[in-house]
Amino acid sequence: xxxxxxxxxxxxxxxxxxxxxxxxxxxxxxxxxxxxxxxxxxxxxxxxxxxxxxxxxxxxxxxxxxxxxxxxxxxxxxxxxxxxxxxxxxxxxxxxxxxxxxxxxxxxxxxxxxxxxxxxxxxxxxxxxxxxxxxxxxxxxxxxxxxxxxxxxxxxxxxxxxxxxxxxxxxxxxxxxxxxxxxxxxxxxxxxxxxxxxxxxxxxxxxxxxxxxxxxxxxxxxxxxxxxxxxxxxxxxxxxxxxxxxxxxxxxxxxxxxxxxxxxxxxxxxxxxxxxxxxxxxxxxxxxxxxxxxxxxxxxxxxxxxxxxxxxxxxxxxxxxxxxxxxxxxxxxxxxxxxxxxxxxxxxxxxxxxxxxxxxxxxxxxxxxxxxxxxxxxxxxxxxxxxxxxxxxxxxxxxxxxxxxxxxxx
Amino acid sequence: xxxxxxxxxxxxxxxxxxxxxxxxxxxxxxxxxxxxxxxxxxxxxxxxxxxxxxxxxxxxxxxxxxxxxxxxxxxxxxxxxxxxxxxxxxxxxxxxxxxxxxxxxxxxxxxxxxxxxxxxxxxxxxxxxxxxxxxxxxxxxxxxxxxxxxxxxxxxxxxxxxxxxxxxxxxxxxxxxxxxxxxxxxxxxxxxxxxxxxxxxxxxxxxxxxxxxxxxxxxxxxxxxxxxxxxxxxxxxxxxxxxxxxxxxxxxxxxxxxxxxxxxxxxxxxxxxxxxxxxx
Numbered sequence: 001x002x003x004x005x006x007x008x009x010x011x012x013x014x015x016x017x018x019x020x021x022x023x024x025x026x027x028x029x030x031x032x033x034x035x036x037x038x039x040x041x042x043x044x045x046x047x048x049x050x051x052x053x054x055x056x057x058x059x060x061x062x063x064x065x066x067x068x069x070x071x072x073x074x075x076x077x078x079x080x081x082x083x084x085x086x087x088x089x090x091x092x093x094x095x096x097x098x099x100x101x102x103x104x105x106x107x108x109x110x111x112x113x114x115x116x117x118x119x120x121x122x123x124x125x126x127x128x129x130x131x132x133x134x135x136x137x138x139x140x141x142x143x144x145x146x147x148x149x150x151x152x153x154x155x156x157x158x159x160x161x162x163x164x165x166x167x168x169x170x171x172x173x174x175x176x177x178x179x180x181x182x183x184x185x186x187x188x189x190x191x192x193x194x195x196x197x198x199x200x201x202x203x204x205x206x207x208x209x210x211x212x213x214x215x216x217x218x219x220x221x222x223x224x225x226x227x228x229x230x231x232x233x234x235x236x237x238x239x240x241x242x243x244x245x246x247x248x249x250x251x252x253x254x255x256x257x258x259x260x261x262x263x264x265x266x267x268x269x270x271x272x273x274x275x276x277x278x279x280x281x282x283x284x285x286x287x288x289x290x291x292x293x294x295x296x297x298x299x300x301x302x303x304x305x306x307x308x309x310x311x312x313x314x315x316x317x318x319x320x321x322x323x324x325x326x327x328x329x330x331x332x333x334x335x336x337x338x339x340x341x342x343x344x345x346x347x348x349x350x351x352x353x354x355x356x357x358x359x360x361x362x363x364x365x366x367x368x369x370x371x372x373x374x375x376x377x378x379x380x381x382x383x384x385x386x387x388x389x390x391x392x393x394x395x396x397x398x399x400x401x402x403x404x405x406x407x408x409x410x
Numbered sequence: 411x412x413x414x415x416x417x418x419x420x421x422x423x424x425x426x427x428x429x430x431x432x433x434x435x436x437x438x439x440x441x442x443x444x445x446x447x448x449x450x451x452x453x454x455x456x457x458x459x460x461x462x463x464x465x466x467x468x469x470x471x472x473x474x475x476x477x478x479x480x481x482x483x484x485x486x487x488x489x490x491x492x493x494x495x496x497x498x499x500x501x502x503x504x505x506x507x508x509x510x511x512x513x514x515x516x517x518x519x520x521x522x523x524x525x526x527x528x529x530x531x532x533x534x535x536x537x538x539x540x541x542x543x544x545x546x547x548x549x550x551x552x553x554x555x556x557x558x559x560x561x562x563x564x565x566x567x568x569x570x571x572x573x574x575x576x577x578x579x580x581x582x583x584x585x586x587x588x589x590x591x592x593x594x595x596x597x598x599x600x601x602x603x604x605x606x607x608x609x610x611x612x613x614x615x616x617x618x619x620x621x622x623x624x625x626x627x628x629x630x631x632x633x634x635x636x637x638x639x640x641x642x643x644x645x646x647x648x649x650x651x652x653x654x655x656x657x658x659x660x661x662x663x664x665x666x667x668x669x670x671x672x673x674x675x676x677x678x679x680x681x682x683x684x685x686x687x688x689x690x
Contacts, residue, residue: 055498056494056497056498058493077676077680077682078683080680080684082497082498082676084493086493086523087519087523090486090520091487091519091523094483094484094490094491094494095491095493095497096494097483098483098490098491098492098493098494098498099498100494101481101495102498102499103499104498124483124484250499251481251495251499251502252459252461252479252499252501254458255479258424258480258481259480259481260474260481260482261483261484262482265427267427269428270482
């Protein structure tokens with residue numbers, strides 16, 4: 001059902017054969033032996049990163065994301081890549097950006113407290129238009145919260161966490177398989193749009209094991225940044241044009257360009273001129289808004305004739321889908337709309353949903369971070385179309401609770 | 411456009427759009443920049459292989475003026491960015507230009523851990539004893555009892571000896587000089603870039619407009635004279651009676667040793683992993 005474009009759908013029949021002597025761990029690590037394996041969401045992120053060509057990881061240990069770092073510590077050196085455990089998350093995101101400017105496909109993984117510390121660096125990557133990926137395996141907050149429990153409290157932080165005004169790309173998987181796919185997609189989008197892409201995972205998904213068959217590597221679509229072909233003195237790494245992507249040279253390739261977090265002109269040099277500041281801000285915005293169709297992914301489940309829609313993301317969408325299936329068995333016309341891309345928010349799909357159905361139920365593991373985006377799109381704020389189910393006690397919302405709400409409102 | 415004077419330094423500056431620079435009259439930063447460029451010019455390095463990284467502050471504005479790969483980053487994080495650059499492309503010569511606040515306050519954690527790793531970076535800390543860009547607040551190297559806008563009754567904190575800190579953390583090349591000693595600075599920069607490991611050079615700088623005014627140090631010439639008269643070479647320390655050493659700036663290469671460099675060790679680790687792992 002997921003319409004992720006990074007994976008060719010004809011891949012499931014490949015590579016049944018494997019050597020008989022490999023242990024399960026070796027087999028997991030040996031990406032050639034691609035049979036169905038039991039895998040955690042965090043493992044899927046690590047293997048997705050490797051398959052997308054990630055060759056640099058800098059991070060700091062934090063529950064519940066640590067498996068990603070542990071796997072990459074073992075795997076990256078084998079492939080000629082770099083793993084470094086930094087002194088903190090501030091240093092981690094900065095080392096990732098530095099490596100990316102030197103040409104690496106760089107990634108870091110963290111959880112809420114570390115994600116907060118990385119926000120300044122995330123803003124730098126967006127301003128300096130440097131590709132990188134931050135994986136945030138969300139846990140209960142605020143503050144240190146409940147490190148091994150599940151919450152969806154970073155949805156708005158992933159959009160607005162860094163200071164200043166800059167658009168974000170944030171992806172949100174709901175299964176182990178999709179964690180693999182969206183990690184690849186996150187790296188691809190970061191390279192294509194030259195920005196920091198965030199992958200949000202739920203704690204339960206990070207640690208949950210599911211049977212997954214990874215695609216054969218030859219079927220994984222990998223995107224790498226475009227390199228300049230012009231002579232160095234013509235090169236403008238922040239050129240204002242309508243064409244994306246804008247080529248990005250790496251340090252050491254003869255281009256000798258300047259990178260700064262200050263507002264800059266098309267050559268990367270700091271500027272205080274309002275017209276140049278406006279151009280830069282417009283470029284950052286337009287590269288997202290002009291490419292919404294490439295960026296936004298939505299799963300639409302049983303929505304064609306639905307009168308009641310459930311709108312949910314991540315692990316909560318799993319419960320929602322189960323509730324929709326149960327409702328349909330009882331003859332209730334329910335459906336699920338699930339964003340795989342939460343930022344930019346899928347405004348058009350949500351508007352269509354609001355037109356098509358009578359009631360929208362929004363279950364989420366926070367106090368209203370997704371529903372406020374839908375409220376933004378409801379024309380009449382007094383409309384009672386929106387029903388919330390919110391839980392912040394570290395427990396998931398079970399399908400029965402959503403089903404019960406569906407039955408209450410029908 | 412008037413002809414550009416042909417000195418070595420001019421071959422390394424970015425002439426388009428970048429001048430006039432942001433530094434005040436009498437600031438030492440330009441003098442140190444001259445020493446850095448003359449050191450690099452004398453080393454026959456390909457400027458495509460040089461990356462200059464800085465944080466935030468007056469001295470951290472330096473990279474924008476020079477024709478290298480240049481990266482002006484976040485406050486305190488220059489060494490972390492530089493670590494990423496160096497690890498991905500170890501053949502690049504990565505030079506970090508930073509100030510006392512950038513390096514020893516907000517960036518202190520990255521400084522000590524990069525020193526501990528002995529990663530091959532050249533960190534040049536321009537110490538003007540104050541936060542200049544924000545208008546004169548107290549820094550970790552503001553001397554005890556000196557004045558700053560946020561220490562209007564005198565600084566009650568002791569100042570940081572950043573060279574000792576770096577040595578304690580494991581830096582394998584540590585040197586101190588002043589902006590007045592341009593040739594010494596130049597020699598140290600050359601030595602630090604050639605040194606295979608983490609190198610820190612502290613360059614004592616004059617900030618006459620802010621630090622000098624708040625502390626009645628006179629103008630730039632008086633502060634330069636003070637650097638000359640109030641500093642002694644390391645070699646002379648043993649020959650002088652203790653009272654003549656007291657309170658003086660000790661200049662020279664304070665520490666130098668060789669131990670395994672981080673990128674070289676990582677290359678060995680990769681070989682080991684590839685021999686053991688055999689995956690892919």
